[in-house]
Amino acid sequence: MKKSFLLLLPALSMVWGLSSCKRDLQRPSWDIGVVGPVIHSSLGLGNMIADSLLQVNPDSSVVLSFSGTVYELDADTLLKLPDTTITNSFSLPTIIPSVNVTPGQLVFNQTETRYFNGQGVQLTIADLRSGGCYLTLSSTINQPVDFTYEILTAFKSGQHFITTSRIPPGSIAQPSQVVVYVDLSGYRFILTDAGATQFNQYTTKTTIKMSADAQPTTVTNQDVVAVSSTFSGLEPSYAKGYFGSRIESFVNEPSNFSSFEKIISGVLDIDQVNVNLTFTNYIGADARITLQSLKAARGADTVVLAHSIIGSAININRATDPGGIVIPSTYSVNLNNGNSNIDQIIELLPLAFSSSLDFHINPLGNVAAHHDFFYAPKTVKADLNFTLPLNIIANNLTLADTIDLNLERGKNGHIRSGKLHIDISNGFPLAADFQLFFMNGSGTLTDSIVQPNSILAAYTNAQNIVTANRDSELIITVNESQMDRLYNGERLLLRIAFSTSSLTQHVTLYDYYRIHVRMRGDFNYRIGS
Amino acid sequence: MKSRIIYTLLVHLCLIPAVHAQSVVEPEFDPQEGTAHEVKLFGNGYYLSSGTPIRFMSKFTKGGFIDSTLKSDVLSDLRKNNRIGAEIHTGVEYYAHRIPFFKSSGWSWYFGASYHMNYNAAYSKNLFQLAFFGNRGFAGQTVELGPLNANVLSYGKLSAGAFNKETKSRIALSLVAGQQFSQLNVDRALFYTAGNGSQLDLDLSEQFRSSDTSHRTGKINGWGSAADFVLYFNTGSNKSLKINQGFRVALEDFGFIRWNANSITQKKDSAYRYEGFEVTDLLNGINQPFNVDNLNDTLGIKGTTGAQTHMLPLTFSVAAITETFSDKKVQAFYGFRLRALSNYTPMIHLGMQFNPIHDLALSLYGAFGGYGGFRAGLSASGKIGEHIRYGFCTGNIAGWISKNAYGRDLSLTISTRF
Numbered sequence: 001m002k003k004s005f006l007l008l009l010p011a012l013s014m015v016w017g018l019s020s021c022k023r024d025l026q027r028p029s030w031d032i033g034v035v036g037p038v039i040h041s042s043l044g045l046g047n048m049i050a051d052s053l054l055q056v057n058p059d060s061s062v063v064l065s066f067s068g069t070v071y072e073l074d075a076d077t078l079l080k081l082p083d084t085t086i087t088n089s090f091s092l093p094t095i096i097p098s099v100n101v102t103p104g105q106l107v108f109n110q111t112e113t114r115y116f117n118g119q120g121v122q123l124t125i126a127d128l129r130s131g132g133c134y135l136t137l138s139s140t141i142n143q144p145v146d147f148t149y150e151i152l153t154a155f156k157s158g159q160h161f162i163t164t165s166r167i168p169p170g171s172i173a174q175p176s177q178v179v180v181y182v183d184l185s186g187y188r189f190i191l192t193d194a195g196a197t198q199f200n201q202y203t204t205k206t207t208i209k210m211s212a213d214a215q216p217t218t219v220t221n222q223d224v225v226a227v228s229s230t231f232s233g234l235e236p237s238y239a240k241g242y243f244g245s246r247i248e249s250f251v252n253e254p255s256n257f258s259s260f261e262k263i264i265s266g267v268l269d270i271d272q273v274n275v276n277l278t279f280t281n282y283i284g285a286d287a288r289i290t291l292q293s294l295k296a297a298r299g300a301d302t303v304v305l306a307h308s309i310i311g312s313a314i315n316i317n318r319a320t321d322p323g324g325i326v327i328p329s330t331y332s333v334n335l336n337n338g339n340s341n342i343d344q345i346i347e348l349l350p351l352a353f354s355s356s357l358d359f360h361i362n363p364l365g366n367v368a369a370h371h372d373f374f375y376a377p378k379t380v381k382a383d384l385n386f387t388l389p390l391n392i393i394a395n396n397l398t399l400a401d402t403i404d405l406n407l408e409r410g411k412n413g414h415i416r417s418g419k420l421h422i423d424i425s426n427g428f429p430l431a432a433d434f435q436l437f438f439m440n441g442s443g444t445l446t447d448s449i450v451q452p453n454s455i456l457a458a459y460t461n462a463q464n465i466v467t468a469n470r471d472s473e474l475i476i477t478v479n480e481s482q483m484d485r486l487y488n489g490e491r492l493l494l495r496i497a498f499s500t501s502s503l504t505q506h507v508t509l510y511d512y513y514r515i516h517v518r519m520r521g522d523f524n525y526r527i528g529s
Numbered sequence: 530m531k532s533r534i535i536y537t538l539l540v541h542l543c544l545i546p547a548v549h550a551q552s553v554v555e556p557e558f559d560p561q562e563g564t565a566h567e568v569k570l571f572g573n574g575y576y577l578s579s580g581t582p583i584r585f586m587s588k589f590t591k592g593g594f595i596d597s598t599l600k601s602d603v604l605s606d607l608r609k610n611n612r613i614g615a616e617i618h619t620g621v622e623y624y625a626h627r628i629p630f631f632k633s634s635g636w637s638w639y640f641g642a643s644y645h646m647n648y649n650a651a652y653s654k655n656l657f658q659l660a661f662f663g664n665r666g667f668a669g670q671t672v673e674l675g676p677l678n679a680n681v682l683s684y685g686k687l688s689a690g691a692f693n694k695e696t697k698s699r700i701a702l703s704l705v706a707g708q709q710f711s712q713l714n715v716d717r718a719l720f721y722t723a724g725n726g727s728q729l730d731l732d733l734s735e736q737f738r739s740s741d742t743s744h745r746t747g748k749i750n751g752w753g754s755a756a757d758f759v760l761y762f763n764t765g766s767n768k769s770l771k772i773n774q775g776f777r778v779a780l781e782d783f784g785f786i787r788w789n790a791n792s793i794t795q796k797k798d799s800a801y802r803y804e805g806f807e808v809t810d811l812l813n814g815i816n817q818p819f820n821v822d823n824l825n826d827t828l829g830i831k832g833t834t835g836a837q838t839h840m841l842p843l844t845f846s847v848a849a850i851t852e853t854f855s856d857k858k859v860q861a862f863y864g865f866r867l868r869a870l871s872n873y874t875p876m877i878h879l880g881m882q883f884n885p886i887h888d889l890a891l892s893l894y895g896a897f898g899g900y901g902g903f904r905a906g907l908s909a910s911g912k913i914g915e916h917i918r919y920g921f922c923t924g925n926i927a928g929w930i931s932k933n934a935y936g937r938d939l940s941l942t943i944s945t946r947f
Contacts, residue, residue: 026592030600032663035726037805421726518805520726525663 029528038519070353073379081234092221108208120244122199124192131234139167143214148207245362260349266397271506284373288360296350307340390509398497418523422474425516429501431457457501567624567946575938577901578613584932614649614900630691641688650679669724677715683708707751707786741791755784782841795832843869888912
């Protein structure tokens with residue numbers, strides 16, 4: 001008994017020891033209070049706005065340049081290859097009652113020329129970036145046959161298009177049927193003949209043979225092999241030919257305008273406005289555009305452009321493509337406070353434009369002798385190019401943006417709650433009200449995590465030029481529940497409302513203005529997991 | 530993990546006794562004619578501190594949440610400077626009674642193998658408060674976090690030598706395989722937290738040494754040698770001393786380890802100011818400024834590598850010992866122990882052995898020093914037949930009774946001869 005116990009003791013001890021190892025995998029955890037600096041930074045306009053959008057004048061004042069598209073011609077409107085279905089039936093002439101066929105024997109063979117419906121467009125070349133052909137094959141022959149379909153004028157890597165399918169045995173009462181889809185993306189269709197007298201044409205070759213594993217049989221003149229080919233979804237990446245001479249009219253064509261989408265409310269008064277409305281033609285065909293109206297919209301508020309260009313036809317030359325590189329043709333109209341109401345449009349802070357216009361392609365006819373071209377997806381577009389001296393009055397101009405923090409609880413610890421103090425020394429003549437909101441999954445704002453506070457504008461003189469920085473402190477308070485929500489991926493909405501130091505006189509922003517930011521934390525931190 | 534399992538197997542399969550930092554009693558065979566072989570297995574592990582109770586260390590080492598109450602209780606118990614230590618020793622000894630040591634009739638060969646792990650630290654109350662409460666309580670103050678001394682050492686020994694068959698005195702030379710060592714000395718760490726948290730200052734004087742960190746687990750990073758001397762003698766009926774008492778005088782781990790050329794030395798005596806990481810492009814995001822590389826760069830800490838030699842933790846002990854299995858009902862024992870460890874204070878012990886029967890010895894003793902204050906220990910030794918001796922000892926009874934005790938330890942030993 002004693003010996004048994006002694007033998008058992010080491011074993012029990014070993015089990016205890018190994019279980020101790022398992023417990024060792026757990027890590028201790030405890031909470032600490034951490035106070036300390038986090039980061040500091042100094043920001044100028046160059047840190048807030050991309051350098052490419054900023055120009056600095058000799059007096060250090062800053063001009064902001066940006067652009068947005070207000071109209072773009074849809075490629076389908078310019079050039080569309082409609083879905084086309086062609087059906088062929090193959091059978092013995094009536095005078096031949098029947099023939100005996102052997103495996104591998106050619107049964108039918110046909111080459112023919114077909115045409116796309118160009119709808120006034122005469123193409124000589126089309127490179128397809130997407131689209132294909134559905135081949136619906138049926139046979140009454142009681143042995144399997146091999147079907148070969150070739151497009152002799154469609155090439156890829158120097159080879160013309162060819163596909164082969166097997167049609168299983170059928171009967172006159174119950175023909176067999178096979179549907180095959182073939183991808184034609186990447187193929188170049190040569191759509192003209194050697195003499196360049198025909199357009200939109202292509203040549204196919206259909207071959208029907210008895211399969212090699214078929215049994216010898218008799219094909220009668222009642223047997224039919226039918227082929228239906230449907231070209232579908234053909235979209236060219238490049239096309240050449242004559243695009244026709246026609247007028248397309250568009251009414252209230254909508255276009256989103258993203259330049260002001262982060263501004264959600266407030267008033268912006270701009271001292272000087274200089275805008276170019278630029279039409280750009282990437283098509284190798286002449287265009288005549290008559291802009292009937294251009295309307296800016298922000299919600300229900302709209303402003304219609306008033307300028308002499310409205311109702312006037314403008315001619316835009318065709319683009320060129322030396323070496324396959326498109327050089328577009330442009331036409332610009334200057335809009336300013338003196339010749340238009342463009343300032344009202346800008347101060348509306350539009351989120352969308354709608355335009356009505358007449359687009360006349362090749363108004364002079366086929367003057368390029370079938371050398372019009374088109375490189376998808378670029379067609380014709382109209383842009384508003386803004387040049388705004390940052391000499392403004394802003395009154396609660398409110399910007400909003402969502403923030404995805406992507407926080408993760410670290411293996412060694414994580415913040416449970418705390419306060420982030422942001423000390424700001426503002427050198428801009430702009431005050432800002434700052435708020436952070438939680439957004440739930442449906443985008444609804446819930447609670448704010450910033451104590452109501454403002455970033456005060458810098459001190460300015462009578463000319464609204466900054467004379468000294470002004471200090472402010474923002475406090476972001478996050479409780480434990482809110483911190484958990486951040487770790488769980490809940491997003492934040494940042495909302496900042498700017499107001500210039502003067503709401504009656506325009507305030508110029510200079511390149512040397514800076515805002516200094518220091519962040520310090522007072523966190524409850526959990527060491528361990 | 531792997532080394533832990535190996536260790537567990539070693540300890541628990543071997544069930545070994547220990548005469549080390551805590552244990553003061555070990556069962557010995559009486560000299561006996563006819564013995565050819567004697568094997569002893571021992572294991573000893575303990576944790577002892579001057580201020581951190583078991584209930585705290587249990588959570589700290591085994592995992593679990595250390596709540597504010599527990600932290601506050603510990604903080605209130607701490608002195609300005611505190612010590613903590615933990616050791617594990619396991620091993621096996623073989624006494625070849627019938628193989629004379631170089632033709633000496635009274636001396637025979639002795640062989641041993643053992644493994645040793647030693648952790649100890651001396652730290653300030655302020656450092657504990659910073660680590661477990663954070664620096665919020667120090668806002669607006671400058672506090673001294675030093676001195677801090679922390680040591681980690683693990684090594685194995687293969688020993689060979691001679692023992693006296695009559696007295697069991699022995700001398701052994703050992704080949705030492707160093708596994709890991711780390712040594713941190715912070716002489717000065719003045720830490721300032723600005724009242725509003727905008728600035729942290731650290732005036733630091735520290736030195737850190739470590740063995741090759743690229744292979745830490747289970748690898749040998751250095752070699753050395755050591756000598757152990759253990760002398761047993763009895764005063765006999767010495768009239769001038771007026772005692773008839775056995776004594777054990779030991780000098781153990783007298784040696785060194787030469788750690789390999791990848792060993793690290795870092796030294797810094799600088800003042801730092803931290804006002805937050807500078808972010809040049811705040812609006813485009815902060816690219817993780819809080820990583821270790823940045824922190825090391827900020828502190829300018831760079832190490833050098835090269836071979837290093839360190840002494841083993843030499844132990845010198847003198848103890849009046851008892852006759853383990855005796856007809857005497859009561860015997861006294863006492864002694865002291867010195868160790869060449871920076872955080873180990875001289876330890877003294879005094880106790881009584883009670884033999885209710887000849888084959889069973891029970892001891893109760895008190896000890897003071899080492900890594901802790903006063904504690905009471907208990908040991909028991911016994912026989913199983915003529916061939917097996919066993920013993921267990923705890924140097925801190927309170928550690929098995931109360932989680933508020935400042936340490937816990939256990940020594941196990943079993944030996945056999947035939």
